[in-house]
Amino acid sequence: MVKAFLKFLGGEQGEEKQMLLLLGKGFFMGILLATYQIGAETLFLTVMGDEWLDVAFFTAGGAGIISAALFVFLQRKINFSTLVISTTFVILLFIGGIRAAFEFIGYDNTISGEFQIIPFILFVMIGPVTSIILLGFWGVFGRVFDLRQSKRIIGGIDTGQLMATMIAFFSIPILTNWVIDQTYDLLFVSAIASFGVFIFTLLLAINYNLDKATKVIKGEEVQKVSFFTLMKDKYLRLLSIFLIFSMGAAVFVNYTFLSATETMYPDEKDLSNFLSFFSGTVIVVSFLIQSFINDIIIGKFGLRVALMTMPLILILFTVGAIVVGHIFGYQSKTDEFIMFFVLTAVGKLFTASLKDALENPAFKLFFLPLDIKIRFDIQTRIEGVVNEIATFLAGGAQMALGLLVFFELIHYSYFILVLAAGVIYLAGKLFEEYKRTLKTTLEKQKASLEGQGKRNENNTLSILKDEIVSKDVDQVLTALRLFEKLEPIEFEFVLLDLLNHRKPILRSFAYKKLGDRLCWEAIDIIEKDLNTEGNEKVLKVAKASFQKLKEAAEFKLTDVSIKELVRSTDATDRERGARLLAKATEDRHIAFIVELLRDINPNVRSAAMITAGKVKRPELWPILIENLHLSTYGNVAMSALKASGEAAFHTVDTAFYKTGQYHATMLRIIQVLGRIGGRGATELLWKKIDYPDRKIVSQLLLSLSYIGFVARDFQSARIKIAIEGEIGDIAWNIKSSLEIPDEDPVDSLIKEAMSEEDVKNYQNIFMLLGMIYDPQSVLLAKENIQNGTTESITFAVEMMDIFIDEELKDKLLPVMDELKIHERLAKLQNHYPPEYFDSYEDLLLQIINRDYNRLNRYTKALAMYRFSQISTHVTADLIANLFNPDPFLLQTAALSIYRINKDSYHEHTKRLRPITKKELDRAILPPVFRHEDEEYHQKLLLIERVVELKKIEIFKSIPGELITYMAECLEEVRVKLGSTIIREGDSGMEPMYIVLEGSVDIYEGDHKVAERERGGVFGEKNVTETDTFSFTALARTECTLLLMRKEELLNLMSRHIDILDCWVDIMNGVAEEDEPEIVDVLFG
Template sequence: MIKSFLAFLGGEPGEEKPMLLLLGMGFFMGIFLATYQIGSETLFLDVLGEEYLDVAFFTAGGLGIISTLLFVFLQRRISYSTLIVSNLFLIFIFMALMRGAFEWTNYAESVVDDVKKFELLPFLMFVMMGPITAIVLLGFWGVFGRLFDLRASKRIIGGIDTGALTSTIIAFFSIPFITELPFINATYDLLFVSALASFGVLFFTIWIVKAFNIDKITKVNHQEEKPQEVSFVDLMKDPYLRLMSLFLIFSMGASVFVDYSFYSATEIMYPDEEELADFLSFFSATVMLMSFGIQSFINDIIIGRFGLKVALMTMPLILILFTVGGIISGHYYGYEVKTEVFVFFFMFTVCAKAFTASLKDALESPAFKLFFLPIDVKIRFDIQTRIEGVVNEMATLIAGAIQIALGLLVFFELIHYSYFVLVLAGMVVYLSGKLFAQYKITLKKTLEEQKSRLTDEETKNENNTSAVLIREADRKDPEKIINALRIFEKLEPIQFEFKLLDLLNSRFPQVRKYAYIKLEQKLVYEALEIIKKDFKTEGDEEVVAAATSCIEKLEKADQFEVNDVSIRQLVRSTEAKDRIYGARLLIKAREDKYLAYVLELLRDINPEVRIAAMITAGKIRRPELWPILVENLHLSTYANAAMSALEHVGEAAFHAIDTSFYKTGQYQSSMLRISQLLGRIGGRSGVELLWKKVEFPNKRIVSEILLGLSYNGFEAKDFQAARIKISIESEISDIAWNIKALLDIPKEDPTDLMIRESFAEEDQKNYNNIFMLLGMIYDPQNVILVRENILDGSTEGITFAVEMLDIFVEEELKPKLLPVMDELSVEERLARLLNYFPPEDFESYYDLLLQIINRDYNRIDRYTKALALYRLATIQEAEVSNDLIANLFNPDALLRQTAAFTMYRLDKDAYQHHTKRLQPIMKKDLDKAIVPPVFKEEGEEYHQRLLLIERVLLLKEVPEFKKVPGELITYIAEELDEIIVPEGTTLVDSDDTGVIPAYIVVDGTVDVYQNDVKVEERSRSGLVGHENLLNDNNFDYIALTRGSCTLLVLRKEELMDLMSRHVEIMEAYLDILNREVGKEEEEESVSDVLLSI
């Protein structure tokens, strides 16, 4: 029961205790605030009356300033738990002493009916109401903010706030009944209830402090730079802060004058103390209900649709309306004596007070907080404390002083205060416009300041393998640098050589030694002079030895005399190492007669020889060789070397590269790599060639094209910007569709959960594309700042990001873009997008799955489609529909096979009937994968292998691939082979190098031994043999199968090919090499922040 209630409030398992404690604290807080407020207001008006209101407001303002400054002073010097417990203890003592003082001073006997005179106790209760309320609320929300992180706070705050508000409203409505209790003989007896309630708040606070460490979030590192402090003089010097202070002074001043009129009119209307208490309690409860209603239903509408300017003007404009009504009715019906028609003046005054209090709390205050966002975060909270704390109380002090001064004027009566309210409200309206205009100026100024802090490198989209590897190679950990270089060597062989030269100056000896060894292996004799120069400053003995060996070998190669005879002996040698040596030496043979030898080596049967020849082809930059390099872009073994060579050639190879892109029957992998090449080489020509392909009907290739354009800082002009905007709208449309789809996907079946995760990955890609596209039509620095503020995750950060977008995004795009960037609920986000992207209605979950299957390939990836097809096999209402039949002819092997499997599960006869229409070889492959064998034979070649979708599901269980998106997992699954090995098979031996394949355990167990001692066993989804990549690295363990094992085999060449095409796979493998799997927290994406609300 309790868990269900907490879940209704937004709680999750594990949050029961802190939520229950906060609800208990909020319950007693509501009772305390209600009873104390009504008691103090009733006693003051009944005993002291209008005559002392001005002095009371003046004193309350002074005490408020003192208490606020003292709170800020102590908060910086003592722990938060000590501060809050001490405050609540003092409040409890104050309540108890006040109740005792009424008893000890014989207060009841000292008060004579109908005689107004100064009494200290009611006065003290009234003037302390503001400071005490502020301190209690600060403590409550401060504890809340320290108990839950940002994500949990967003989820729970509504429930906790509603709970505290409900208890306060109930307490207000209960006061007439409380006063009827036997032990409540006078109004001041409400202090007894207040004292008990304050003790309840103190009790729950101590419980929370003991149970949870609420001080950890406020602990400061004294070595860090102290935050800059802002003086009150600075508030007046800065035009923006001056306007904020003036606005708050006039707004608060208007509220104080309204309070004066309200209390005075209420004193006239309800001379009886009991009636007065009942009215004030019901009125306060009504105000809180109004405030809750405005905050729940009107706040977002006004701020969202009409903006902050209207939000600030709403309260003063409504105040002017009721004040004018009060002035007219007061002059016409009277305002000094209670008569039958006095009620008209009273009602206008009550309405003015009710709407002022509720709108100020529910609309003006939240809107005003947003005006602090353009201020530098280092000083923002100090300024906010000073303005909302000290300046706010100063406004009460000033208003009280003015009321005292006006009270000295003989002719100044109650009705004249309403005229003063009109002036103050008019000033608030005027200052709202001025403040909003200055807000826009300050926002632009802040945007420019933040932009100036960004470097050019930060504004480039460097989400490609080369950039990531270069960053990794510049890390401060030598082991991680070398791990990055090992991948670099395979993916970018020519760029790898240049990076080695840079690392000869590394501060780590092991890195310098590694660089010399690799330069020797790669025979980089063309950089001999650079190597010799760096060698002169080398001081480490081990490095010197490696460098000496390197220089000797490179000098020998450099002095080698290349001629027809010598080079032919090497190129035609039966030894692969001689042919590799010959390929390296051909770099300095630039004459035409040697070109034939390079061509010959480019067709060599040995992969290492062929790769060496490709590196040479890239370095000698002969146009005759470029088509051959392009031909190898689709081959996993040679693609990386060919791509590295073409990248080294540069713009000169553009014609050969671009022509190949449009070749009939060109491989998709080649097109993808050509798009990557054009982006990496860049330049004006590269950008133009990329832009020409932006309409290509393949989302994967278009995404790579956009990434290349973004990497080169592409700025769209005229018609190009219009095309980019269409792409942005398309991405927003996909997000809207995905959000609607997620609402109809259950959370019961594991496959359903995976479909939900796949949509989250889709949204992440969509948001990345939106920011990438925005950077092409607007200032990329502005776009980066928007993204950073959203990723901050705070409500203020997201709001600030939306305000920045509102400045530089064109009006036509705003209504479509801002709803997907703002902090909105799912329902509200869809409602705002409804006019532009009307969502589809799904009759059932089965209908939704069919919609996913039939959705355009450029709007949803194959992984999500495959999961939907797989899920259909277990849906009760599913049948063999045309959707399944059509996918039997899908060119995508994953979707074709999954559709066939689902059809077989639903209706075996239908499967046999419809698959007859396929080509015989294709049907044979499907039958072998899906139909159970009639006769079973022992042996690896006879077993029925996993379906592609089953491989995908298995790979999603592998911890090392946790960060890899599902779509990329499907590409890994297609490269795998499946084998069965007998017991005792050695998968990895200590003398094996990194060229052996990696294994993924499907069934069975693999034991890992080090020094003849079993150290680990790897079962289903465990990886084996994945730690090394290169042929010069040996394993430090032996892996043996325990019993018969079914394994998936991934060749390192295929892995390298996948890494070069997909940076996420490479980053996952870097984590493996660096032993960081599971150690680093996943970075939150924009979609995680915005769509988790």
């Protein structure tokens, strides 16, 4: 029962204790605030009358200033836990002491209008007690829950506290009629409630660390803000003045309301009952406004209107009260007086409700443009101290006006009109200054980026270069080994930079590699650094490398000398010849490079490709392009083409459009254009923006973002259409996700796949926005959303509101703002027609049929797989996918048909090419003729491999679509008991293995150090031939394994940054925390 209630409030498993403690504290807090306020107001009006209200408000303002300033001061000086416990205890003593004072000192309730100290103090302290209690409560809440939990739970906790306060207000008439005799006995209830608040605060402080979040690190400088700063800065000055006028208006409204109420209800019990019902109604109306109207006004009309709503309604009812008061009277209780009283009370009701539910939340947003380091300090000072100063000034003004002989109750309403008009005027000025400050803040944050963000730096080379500057030597060496495989020509320039590295092991590595690769072009640099090398071990390696390079530099490139190397039967000689051909300047030597470019040995061919990149001869480029789709040579060929520069553009662009061109080659060509960059590359890439293939277009966008592409007018229109398409995909995915049940593990995979689709959509949106708007502004908006706080998300949306075109705002901002999922969907469906699904089967068929440019192969394959589990009939949608050019989807469709109806499978696969049908039958059908002793191994299908890979922990960060590419590269093998799978000392190019069935023991020497069972991975940390395995892997039982060749893995790394990022962490043996995805932040 309790768990169900907490779940209803937004809690999750493991959060029960802190939620119950906070709800308990909130419950007693609601009772305390309600009983104290009603008791204080009733006693004050009954005993002292409205004659002392101005003095009371003046004193209350002074007391509020002192208490708020003291709280701000103590918050800096002592731990928060000590502060909150101390303040709740002091409040307990104060209320208990006041109640005892009534008992022992007493007061004369027969005399009205005379000053009496106890009711006066009680009334004056309403503000300080309320503010300190609330500050403590929300301070504890913010420290018990993290940001993600707070966003989810705050509504439930806030509602719980409001409900307790409402119940308390509406219960007071029952208490005064049936339980207590005197109004001041409400303070006894307040004292009990304050004791409850104290106990729950103590329990929270004992069970949770309330000081961690605000603990100042030793030596850390905390920026201080003075009240002089508030007055000096124009924006802060406007914030303060606006609050003074707004709070002043509220104090004057409260003055007229209490004065009219005292006239209307002279009896103490009637007064108490009315005030309790009225205060309860204020909370109810406030709750309704906050729940149903707040978002509409702020969302549709903006912050300016949100600030103007309260004073406009106040003016309406105040004018009505003035007219009625002058016509029917306002000084004594008559039949006509009730009209004046009702208008005054309704004005107070809406003023108080709108201020709490609309103005205060909107006003908090005006602090967002301020520097985060000083924002909360300024906010505390303005909302705390300046707020109390406003009460103090309003009280002083009431005292001054009261000295005027002609000034009566109705004249205060005229003053309210002046203040309300001032609030409206200041709201306009404040909003204008808010926009200016927002732009200034945006410019400052852009300046702090120091040029970063103008182009997309999140690419393969950037990741490896970031690793190379690490202080961890092993991490640097890992990055260098990957760099050598993924970008071999640029790798040589990285080696030159390492010659001056402070770590000897890295200098030694650089010298050795330069020598092995015969980088004779760098001999002068190496000779210079050689003379300053101080480490003997490094010097020895450097001299050996220098000697190799000297021989290479002195090598005379003649037909005889080079032919001897190129035609040698020794692959080492041919590789040496390939590297020395980089010196070729005559046409007759190019034929030798062409010959080596087709060499059977991978090392020789790779060396020839590097040479082809250095000599930059057009006749070599078509051969390099031919190798782009091959996993073994694709990276080297791409590096060579990149080194060839803009001169190769015509050749590679022509190859892109070649009939029957490999898809992998087309993707590589897009990558090459992006890495070379320049205006020519931009034009060639833009020509392909409408290419009907999502993978090509996604890679194209990435390449344009790497270049730092800025769209011209005619291009902007096309990009805006693309952005709208991505937003439409997000809307469709949200609607679909809501319809997916949780009945099977595959359902969870489909939901996760839809979320991954959204991640890709958001990435594309921000890339596209960076092309038509200032990329640094877009980057700052993205980072603020990723921060995950309500304030940072709102600030991001406000920033985007400044630079995004009006035509795009209505569609874009709903996917960026912090909204509940149904609210987000409702706003999006204003522009994108909603989808309706008759059943789960219908939804799965919609996913299967959706445009391939809108959903990826992984999501579609999962939908087919799940459809085969729940459906009893083969649909035309599945049959159509038998002719899908994607082998992964073709095989999954065939499997789905076979599972639903075997006869249908045989009937429809007859229409396929014989070789395709044969492959499907071998993969899907069980053997027909099989001897009972015959060992038969039916391998996993591609979709089954994908599902298995998704279960492996180290691959969790890799999106499902990329997992499908990994699955296609895997081979399934069976090894016998006792087989040696990997030997200690083997090359790092040995495959990576994943255990499907059985057990594998890992030995270092003679000692068993680990074992791998189902889902276990080994051999994944070494990826180059220079690496060697430090362990032996033996099959303890008969095993079924999935293996991936390292060439395939390196090929995937170069094409997909997520796989590279994952493997860098795997090789370093660390699991670095990635920045949160926007989908996780906004969708929870």
